[in-house]
Amino acid sequence: MIKTSDEKYLRAIYQVSTSEKIDKTTISELAYYLDLKPPTVLERLKILKAEKLITYTKTNGIALTKTGYKEALNVIRKHRVWETFLVKVCKFGWNEVHELAEQLQNINSEKLIDRIFTLSGEPKFDPHGDPIPDKAGVLPTSQRxxxxxxxxxxxxxxxxxxxxxxxxxxxxxxxxxxxxxxxxxxxxxxxxxxxxxxxxxxxxxxxxxxxxxxxxxxxxxxxxxxxxx
The missing domain is CATH 2.30.30.90 (Ferrous iron transport protein A (FeoA))
Structure with missing residues (x-):
């Protein structure tokens, strides 16, 4: 089972690298995104590399492995399903749910995610318009x-x-x-x-x-x- 601290980094690596559309990122970019010091980020990256969740070199930067990519999409699915549930069912504003979803995504229960996904109407996109991966890690597409x-x-x-x-x-x-x-x-x-x-x-x-x-x-x-x- 992936540790909560690892999930946070995997999601961040995915978010930063895909936003740049090059499927990789750097320590400085990741540290800025996470609001952490680069040495702190480097120590965690060493662990993720040892667990074969990322590849990392100074020249080529940080990239998710196939396993790391799969785990990152799983975390993103949990986060975005929780955000959608909080807005659609609990009636929070779209500007209120990110931090709450950060905490709730740490609950490792696929059955719970499946239930709130159903209660939310099986959405394809979260309250901010971001695509929700399905259980196989496939992202819905949209022309935006x-x-x-x-x-x-x-x-x-x-x-x-x-x-x-x-x-x-x-x-x-x-x-x-x-x-x-x-x-x-x-x-x-x-x-x-x-x-x-x-x-x-x-x-x-x-x-x-x-x-x-x-x-x-x-x-x-x-x-x-x-x-x-």
Whole structure:
């Protein structure tokens, strides 16, 4: 059985490496993500390497082995199923569930995960729009692109976020922007890339390019010219 401390690192390695789309990461990137000192991270990596869960060299960086990848997806499944259960069944906000799921995912009971997965409606995506691996480790696919890549006149649907920190989610919550909300892109400002949107009939906002880059959408208007990146 994988230790709780190992699960934390495996999930972090997966998250950081897949976000860079190169399937590997470095000690400095991992330390930053985990908010730990590099020497502390290095000691844990030595253990993970000895357990054949990762490969690591100074020149090639850190990568999950086949076994490590499988275990990482199992941890991610537990975490995202718990987040979904907390939002759908327990009625927490999407900005409240990450830390709770961090604690609950340490319960090693496949039967419990199966039960709350069913109670949550057998979801394919978590409250932040991230895909939930199935029991075989297969991830569902979706066509998502940053709001930043949209164009004026685009009608779109919020499918998720790249940034799931409490600060960012609290910001979106204050703006009353959430998953599955319909947005209308009124204008893209060429000066700084900020995006003016209208939504829910009565609300409007001007989002900075930094914020627009973190909101993932799918275009619902055919032929609008959005960049699929």
């Amino acid at each position: 692109r940053p709001l930043l890549n949209s164009v004026s006149g685009c009608k779109c649907l919020v499918l998720g976020v790249n940034e799931d920190s409490a600060e960012f989610l609290n910001y979106l919550t204050e703006l009353k922007i959430g998953l599955n909300d319909k947005l209308y892109v009124e204008k893209i400002f060429s000066f700084d890339g900020s995006v003016k949107i209208k939504y829910k009939n009565t609300y409007s906002a001007v989002l900075s390019s930094k914020v627009a880059e973190q909101i993932l959408i799918t275009c619902t208007k055919a032929g609008c010219g959005c960049k699929n990146k």
